[in-house]
Amino acid sequence: MAHDHDHDHHHHDNDLDPMAARVRALETILTRKGLVDTAAIDTIVETYETKVGPRNGAHVVAKAWSDPSFADWLRRDATAAIASLGYAGRQGEHMQAVFNTAETHNLVVCTLCSCYPWSVLGLPPVWYKAPPYRSRAVLDPRGVLAEFGLILPEGQKVRVWDSTAELRYLVIPMQPDGTEGWSEDRLTELVSRDSMIGTAVALAPEAA
Amino acid sequence: MSRSEAAALAGTRDEAVFSEPWQAEAFALVVALNERGVFSWTEWADALSAQVRHPDAAADGSDYYDRWLAALEGLLVHKGLVAQADVEALTAAWHRAAHATPHGQPILLENDPMQAETGV
Known part of the structure; x- marks a missing residue:
């Protein structure tokens, strides 16, 4: 099937919300120190969003x-x-x-x-x-x-x-x-x- | 709390737990660090309490997770586990990485164009 609609090819910058950037910064530091791991964080989020x-x-x-x-x-x-x-x-x-x-x-x-x-x-x-x-x-x-x-x-x-x-x-x-x-x-x-x-x-x- | 506010809120039985993904991440960081024994839940409740009782806290609680994150940062800095300067440097790095990432692709810290120079 032909893709005849126009894709938007402007290269928009991504913007991180200031709070989102701060959380990522903290998570990066804590991960590097071995105090948290990403998989555990994902599991906790999933548990509280869907199971509890x-x-x-x-x-x-x-x-x-x-x-x-x-x-x-x-x-x-x-x-x-x-x-x-x-x-x-x-x-x-x-x-x-x-x-x-x-x-x-x-x-x-x-x-x-x-x-x-x-x-x-x-x-x-x-x-x-x-x-x-x-x-x-x-x-x-x-x-x-x-x-x-x-x-x-x-x-x-x-x-x-x-x-x-x-x-x-x-x-x-x-x-x-x-x-x-x-x-x-x-x-x-x-x-x-x-x-x-x-x-x-x-x-x-x-x-x- | 106005009558309509209370009524509207009382009626929402299936509201989303988090309104933005970063809130979920901030929440989970606290749960994970507590489970690891980095701080007790009482320590955490004290830190959060000081934040949400701050005179500048929003009356409708809409900044609850902003306060949550500030409490977490404060507690980790207080415990000497995290340096405030590192938080600021990495926050800036994540912003630069986001700007350098083409739209539609995942934002990775490696995309920060200044990574080599700043070393964060």
Whole structure:
């Protein structure tokens, strides 16, 4: 087949974004020193772009809903219970599962930076890392939840958990009414990322 | 955070993890160096925290990975593993290499026309 369209033969320079050039500079130095290798970097990127995400956490929640002994284990030792499903933290951090009840709704923040339970939720959304959420989640949690469209019953307290480098929290939302006896797979569909941060609740069965 | 902002953000369940490839590379460098024991995660969180709490940090968090990279550079320089001058020299070399690389071809550091003279 003839290529009769005009190729653009101007020799445009390539431009590297200033930040891209800095990362490459750093990576070059570290590679030369033997502190990182390119293949390992690629694997990490691929893992976090495609393999780790909120589906992992939804699995944990669905299992806790359908298996009381797992829920019990999760309460006592979330790090081990979560690791038993194959989701282990890479930074050696401990996990704590905080269970929502009719009396208490849990909300997770990292006021210092952006600590987040990567192994079960993947990387945090932009708003989680942004200053307004980090500062206001503690000062005015109900106001923040309202902006997410979540209005809690007046009698339900909000408890805010401030993550650290060593300890990350996973909210276990309340199981929606009318889903008793559902399979884990089906339950997983009701568990959004935000419901495990606490800025949402689990979806109602008719909404999933 | 405005109502519409929060609503828009809360609704994005499948947003991209990284908005540009360099962000992914900067992220992975930190994970790799931590796994190698170059710094502990607590050290890293402290370095990142100081950066993201800086008064000049963008209110919407849009410069998060800029801050991330600055924290990494700072930590490595502080630990004496990387010299700031080397970072600047290699950044310049990568820019020169990019300019010297024909469009559509991979940018390689070897393409830097001044490589022999600067020795970086």
